[in-house]
Structure formats: C-alpha cells, structure tokens
Amino acid sequence: MAKDTPSMAKNKIKRSLGAILDPHPSAKEVTILWDYFENSCVYCGLKMERKSRIGHLDHVVAQAYGGNNSIFNHVLSCARCNGDEKREMDWLLFLNQKSDSSELLANRKLKIEHWLNKNINANVEAKELEEAEKIIAVALAQFDESVKAMRSLQVKIT
Structure with a gap:
C-alpha cells in the first residue's frame, strides 16, 4: 500500500471538499x-x-x-x-x-x-462553483503552509 504523501493528501482534501457539493x-x-x-x-x-x-x-x-x-x-x-x-x-x-x-x-x-x-x-450556478473553488483553494493554501511548517520543524529536530 502506498504511503500518504502531502500531494496525495492535498488531492484527497480537494476531492473531499468537492464531494460536499457534488457527492x-x-x-x-x-x-x-x-x-x-x-x-x-x-x-x-x-x-x-x-x-x-x-x-x-x-x-x-x-x-x-x-x-x-x-x-x-x-x-x-x-x-x-x-x-x-x-x-x-x-x-x-x-x-x-x-x-x-x-x-x-x-x-x-x-x-x-x-x-x-x-x-x-x-444546473449549478457558475457563481456557486466559483465560490466552491475559492474555498478549496484557501484550504489547499492552508495545507501547503502546514506542510511547510512541519518540514521546518523536522529540520529543527534532525
């Protein structure tokens, strides 16, 4: 079984959030x-x-x-x-x-x-889709920041 990577997790976050509007x-x-x-x-x-x-x-x-x-x-x-x-x-x-x-x-x-x-x-309105994309983009950006913080912490401990 593949190990979870940040890129895999990021994709899962995107799909999981998208599934709230489009299950x-x-x-x-x-x-x-x-x-x-x-x-x-x-x-x-x-x-x-x-x-x-x-x-x-x-x-x-x-x-x-x-x-x-x-x-x-x-x-x-x-x-x-x-x-x-x-x-x-x-x-x-x-x-x-x-x-x-x-x-x-x-x-x-x-x-x-x-x-x-x-x-x-x-028939989902374009404005709702655009809003959903913005919400997902924010979540992914926050995830990227968290990954960066964890990598910095890793450097400190090693």
Whole structure:
C-alpha cells in the first residue's frame, strides 16, 4: 500500500471538499441506476449480475470536462466497454460504434438521454462553483503552509 504523501493528501482534501457539493451516488441511487438500465451495459447490451463486479458506473460527462457526480451523469457500463474500449471517447460516438443497427442505436440513445435529462445538478450556478473553488483553494493554501511548517520543524529536530 502506498504511503500518504502531502500531494496525495492535498488531492484527497480537494476531492473531499468537492464531494460536499457534488457527492458520489448513494447505494440507493446505484440500485435505481441498475434497475433503470435493466442490469445491462448501455453500450453493448451485456447482461450483468451486480455482485459480479463487472458493471461500472460510467460518467457520461467526465468531471475533467465539467461533469458532476450525480447518478444522472452516470450510466451502467460493462468493464470491457468502459475500461478497455470507450476510455475518454464521447458516449454518443462510442454508442454509434457499438450499435449494430440504427434501431438499436435509437433505442439505446433515447434511454440514455431520458436518464441524463433527470440531472438537476448539471444546473449549478457558475457563481456557486466559483465560490466552491475559492474555498478549496484557501484550504489547499492552508495545507501547503502546514506542510511547510512541519518540514521546518523536522529540520529543527534532525
């Protein structure tokens, strides 16, 4: 197991504070997602058992591109589609590649879009996001100062 480093701790602080406004899906929400997508990968249609751990919650819009952690920004994907094939590809482009017919594509796309349209967290105001970023920046700056103070103390004792 990796040892905790200041940089790892800093990343954890950032994610932990961000999760207050944008929490990860609850177990109940994950169950609703599995039920909605009928235990099947949205891209290839593979039927999965939840306990098999083959199913992934795939962010439709990655956080790096402005997506959030709402359950309605996730779809159910198999490990192969999400981890091996899709990667950072746009979900609709990937869905087009995985669908064998235009009818299948239309049905899957409609189901996904219906799910995504429930994402009320997508409408968080820019000013709230900016305020959250400022709060996180202050916490990280304080952490940096604490690390600097601890390193100074370390020099004194050694």
